Amino acid sequence: MPELPEVETTLRGLADSLEGQLIERVTVRERRLRQPIAADFEKKLAGRRLTRLERRAKYLLGTLDSGAIWVCHLGMSGSFRLLAGGNGTAPGRHDHVVLDLGSGHRLLFNDPRRFGLMMLIDDAAGLERHPLFRHLGPEPLGNRFNGPALAARLKGRRGPVKSALLDQKVVAGIGNIYASEALYRAAISPRRRAATIAGQRAERLARAIRAVLAEAIEAGGSSIRDHARVDGTLGYFQHAFQVYDRAGRECGRAGCGGIIRRIVQSGRASFYCPGHQR
């Protein structure tokens, strides 16, 4: 599932129920994620109060009253489920981490493919210089992201713009789906060399990125491969996809009439309309 809009949707679903809560009990049922969950994870997390939950790129960050940061990444198949009064509920298959809260809520982290990540970092300064965070690009929905900022990050890159958008050093939070969707809206071909995105074209792409991400968040994210929100309901932005997984269908842009194509770039599928994306 999870690109920026799905992580943001997860955050919004969890924040009110988690912030201020005591984490009474931590159960790790499977430590083998992208990095193994550290041996002292439970000890450092249990008994702490979570003061604030936020998102950076595709990461969820929880600040604890100890000053440590609880870091979560959903990888390809991770999701959280929040069960009200669920402290007695039995965890299911691929529920790798279980948090029981003072409120009686139970939080389950489920991740079939185990590409997700869960760890604790000692403090905010440690987070800033951590290898996972040090090189992250700007937040696309933040104030500092605009055409010139994007162009600066794409300058000197010889590869295609689509591949560049997936690089978290360029912009943080875009994944394979929203890269194709943003380029479609900006009428830019995914095959165009990244370095040629400047000026008006960069402005158009920056605006398209912001717009598609904001709309997806508004729709509760995209639910493909049955990915659900923290309350089990589905997002519905997948119905608004204009190119992703639509190869062979007609372009919906007025007067275009092009046929959506699927190509592979850096091993990932890209979708675009050759009729109007240049």
Next chain:
DNA sequence: ATTGGTTCCTGCTGGC
């Protein structure tokens, strides 16, 4: 420094 390819893992889909 940037890049494309490969890899981790499970589950679903489509073709036979």
Next chain:
DNA sequence: TGCCAGCAGGAACCAA
């Protein structure tokens, strides 16, 4: 219906 190859939203790692 059953089987199995191929593919999937991420990103670290490697060699070039």
